[in-house]
Amino acid sequence: MIKRIRHVVIKEFIQLFRDRRMKAIIFVIPVMQLIVFGYAVTTDVKDISTAVYDLDRSSESRELFRRLEASGYFRIGYHVSSPFEIQGLMDRGEITVAVQINHGFSSDLKRGNQAAVQVLLDGTDSNTATVAMDYANRIITKYAKDLGTGRIAVSPFGVELRERAWYNPELRSKNYNVPGVIAFVIMLTCLLLTSMAVVREREIGTMEQLMVTPIRPVEFILGKTIPFALIGFFEMLLVTAIALLKFDIPMKGSFLLLFASTAIYLLSVLGMGLFISTIARTQQQALMATFLFYVPAVLLSGFMFPIENMPEVIQYGTYLNPLRYFLVIIRGIFLKNSGLAVLWPQILSLFMLGILVITVSSMRFRKRMR
Amino acid sequence: MSPGTLAVKVRGLSKLFGDFTAVDAIDLSIKKGEIFGFLGPNGAGKSTTIKMLCGLLLPTSGNGTVNGLDIMKESEEIKKKIGYMSQKFSLYDDLSVEQNIDFFSGIYGVSQTKKIERKEWALDMAGLLDRRKTVTRDLPGGFKQRLALGCAILHAPPLVFLDEPTSGVDPISRRNFWNLINEMSKAGTTVFVTTHYMDEADYCNRLALIYRGRVIAEGTPNDLKQKYMTSYVLEIETDRVVEAMETLNRSGIETAIFGSLLHATVDNMEKAMPRIREVLGEAGIRTERVERIVPSLEDVFVSLIEAA
Ligand SMILES: Nc1ncnc2c1ncn2[C@@H]1O[C@H](COP(=O)(O)OP(=O)(O)OP(=O)(O)O)[C@@H](O)[C@H]1O
Numbered sequence: 001m002i003k004r005i006r007h008v009v010i011k012e013f014i015q016l017f018r019d020r021r022m023k024a025i026i027f028v029i030p031v032m033q034l035i036v037f038g039y040a041v042t043t044d045v046k047d048i049s050t051a052v053y054d055l056d057r058s059s060e061s062r063e064l065f066r067r068l069e070a071s072g073y074f075r076i077g078y079h080v081s082s083p084f085e086i087q088g089l090m091d092r093g094e095i096t097v098a099v100q101i102n103h104g105f106s107s108d109l110k111r112g113n114q115a116a117v118q119v120l121l122d123g124t125d126s127n128t129a130t131v132a133m134d135y136a137n138r139i140i141t142k143y144a145k146d147l148g149t150g151r152i153a154v155s156p157f158g159v160e161l162r163e164r165a166w167y168n169p170e171l172r173s174k175n176y177n178v179p180g181v182i183a184f185v186i187m188l189t190c191l192l193l194t195s196m197a198v199v200r201e202r203e204i205g206t207m208e209q210l211m212v213t214p215i216r217p218v219e220f221i222l223g224k225t226i227p228f229a230l231i232g233f234f235e236m237l238l239v240t241a242i243a244l245l246k247f248d249i250p251m252k253g254s255f256l257l258l259f260a261s262t263a264i265y266l267l268s269v270l271g272m273g274l275f276i277s278t279i280a281r282t283q284q285q286a287l288m289a290t291f292l293f294y295v296p297a298v299l300l301s302g303f304m305f306p307i308e309n310m311p312e313v314i315q316y317g318t319y320l321n322p323l324r325y326f327l328v329i330i331r332g333i334f335l336k337n338s339g340l341a342v343l344w345p346q347i348l349s350l351f352m353l354g355i356l357v358i359t360v361s362s363m364r365f366r367k368r369m370r
Numbered sequence: 371m372s373p374g375t376l377a378v379k380v381r382g383l384s385k386l387f388g389d390f391t392a393v394d395a396i397d398l399s400i401k402k403g404e405i406f407g408f409l410g411p412n413g414a415g416k417s418t419t420i421k422m423l424c425g426l427l428l429p430t431s432g433n434g435t436v437n438g439l440d441i442m443k444e445s446e447e448i449k450k451k452i453g454y455m456s457q458k459f460s461l462y463d464d465l466s467v468e469q470n471i472d473f474f475s476g477i478y479g480v481s482q483t484k485k486i487e488r489k490e491w492a493l494d495m496a497g498l499l500d501r502r503k504t505v506t507r508d509l510p511g512g513f514k515q516r517l518a519l520g521c522a523i524l525h526a527p528p529l530v531f532l533d534e535p536t537s538g539v540d541p542i543s544r545r546n547f548w549n550l551i552n553e554m555s556k557a558g559t560t561v562f563v564t565t566h567y568m569d570e571a572d573y574c575n576r577l578a579l580i581y582r583g584r585v586i587a588e589g590t591p592n593d594l595k596q597k598y599m600t601s602y603v604l605e606i607e608t609d610r611v612v613e614a615m616e617t618l619n620r621s622g623i624e625t626a627i628f629g630s631l632l633h634a635t636v637d638n639m640e641k642a643m644p645r646i647r648e649v650l651g652e653a654g655i656r657t658e659r660v661e662r663i664v665p666s667l668e669d670v671f672v673s674l675i676e677a678a
Pocket residue numbers: 387392410411412413414415416417418419457566
């Protein structure tokens with residue numbers, strides 16, 4: 001059994017390193033994805049067009065506006081004198097944010113009471129709005145701390161906000177994106193390599209030859225997937241190395257946990273690759289099926305749009321998406337130093353999903369056709 | 371005949387694809403050690419039959435044994451004791467000759483002690499002793515075919531299935547390949563071989579002709595020639611073969627083209643010979659020669675298929 005698996009693994013590696021396309025998949029995909037998600041898709045927001053509405057007219061309120069502007073995130077273009085003006089500017093899309101400081105701000109601060117700042121946001125672009133709110137929050141909180149007295153309550157309007165900047169103190173979107181890229185790269189390469197490698201054997205007829213040998217389906221499946229699992233680990237290390245060295249992404253958590261959870265993630269990814277290989281007849285079909293799975297999997301992973309905002313039916317669908325779990329895990333490990341105590345629900349779900357997918361795909365694998 | 375002496379014994383073997391019957395209730399008995407030829411035109415059901423016997427396809431109905439093992443229930447056991455060479459070339463093109471051999475002997479579980487010996491044997495048989503590092507893709511067709519055979523029998527199975535092993539290779543390679551088959555048979559291996567080259571039928575010990583999923587004739591090459599040829603075969607040489615064939619067929623004389631000649635199958639030779647000259651003369655085609663010949667197996671099959 002082990003001997004047969006070993007023979008398939010060796011053969012697979014020989015073929016892998018003879019095939020230019022496969023090599024391209026292994027090395028080009030990580031670089032491309034890093035560039036796309038690390039540089040191009042930046043959710044950092046700068047120079048947000050901002051209006052201020054100062055009812056307090058104190059040195060404290062002016063100082064706060066100065067700090068907002070000095071951060072570089074906000075460009076205060078309008079000093080307004082009525083709420084209607086804010087409304088108008090926002091309706092015309094001339095501002096994304098308005099900051100309103102009410103009467104009594106400075107006296108509240110001086111007396112040590114809670115002072116209030118209202119931040120109004122244009123929620124059309126929920127991403128920018130969220131980020132802007134995070135920035136404003138941080139700047140205002142810092143100001144309150146510097147004053148040493150009192151607290152400032154920041155109340156947002158106009159958009160549902162999630163706390164997201166908490167663990168990303170520099171507010172750099174790439175810190176969020178690059179760990180995600182690790183997940184994407186592993187998925188894309190493993191799906192492609194597994195499905196193509198199996199379908200190619202079917203296409204050239206060697207599959208039929210193998211099916212008349214005494215090889216057991218499980219031996220074939222393991223022999224076919226072990227090489228790609230190793231490639232998956234290699235990709236993980238490659239992207240992690242680039243992330244740490246080139247992108248200065250902090251890695252706060254445990255490498256051991258990263259390895260272990262990658263292994264669990266690979267179960268479902270390789271399983272899906274096998275599944276694709278049981279439905280595709282040609283390599284083109286395998287390629288198409290891979291992208292038909294991969295693109296929605298990325299879109300519905302919570303990477304770009306929060307899962308809670310998706311229609312309910314689709315939310316249920318995301319439970320079958322391994323990315324949904326692995327993104328939480330890998331971001332948790334990289335940014336928050338989360339351990340098993342926090343991540344076990346995701347890890348367990350991912351494990352069960354993996355077992356499910358592998359079982360279903362293996363069952364579709366028969367040596368004798370009907 | 372006791373089942374112990376039969377390598378293959380099946381009854382009523384059928385395969386339906388949807389409502390299309392690819393193989394229609396065929397019976398086969400193949401003795402151990404013989405070269406059994408399975409002949410038929412394209413789409414007759416040869417590959418489908420082989421795949422059912424090898425455990426690649428589940429028969430729709432029928433029963434039987436291969437190497438004494440039940441084809442319906444013990445297909446995985448059967449696989450340990452057969453070799454199969456599919457119609458499509460099926461080695462890894464991107465592996466070297468040696469890597470292909472090592473891979474298949476690993477998959478067949480050839481023991482460590484025998485491995486080297488079997489490898490050298492296969493290389494020798496394929497004539498590739500000094501090209502073991504060559505990438506398989508770069509081999510000429512005849513060598514590929516022999517390497518494929520070598521890889522299929524690394525585990526020295528007592529029964530091999532060869533599905534059109536000689537299709538697409540040159541005549542000399544074909545002859546060489548048949549020599550290999552002969553040697554295997556002499557060494558005691560049962561060979562089940564399909565072909566649609568009728569001229570290869572004479573190499574076989576026994577033959578079955580399959581047409582549209584049915585076995586329409588069976589026996590030794592000599593049996594078939596005698597039993598099924600009650601009529602005469604005339605060889606006709608003319609200057610325009612195709613026109614001559616069309617003209618004769620139109621006037622009720624069945625003819626088929628054989629190379630640059632025509633063969634006509636007739637019941638009454640005395641009447642037919644002058645009639646052929648007459649018909650062709652009327653059409654303005656010159657007849658060089660008309661004479662009776664000993665029928666080849668190809669003639670037998672053509673007449674059988676026409677009768678079917
Ligand atoms: N998987 C399949 N599904 C549907 N029809 C099939 C399938 N496999 C074979 N057939 C049909 O069954 C018939 C017999 O096919 P088979 O491959 O056995 O013929 P063959 O005698 O091997 O012909 P050839 O000389 O072309 O190899 C053909 O008409 C073919 O189209």
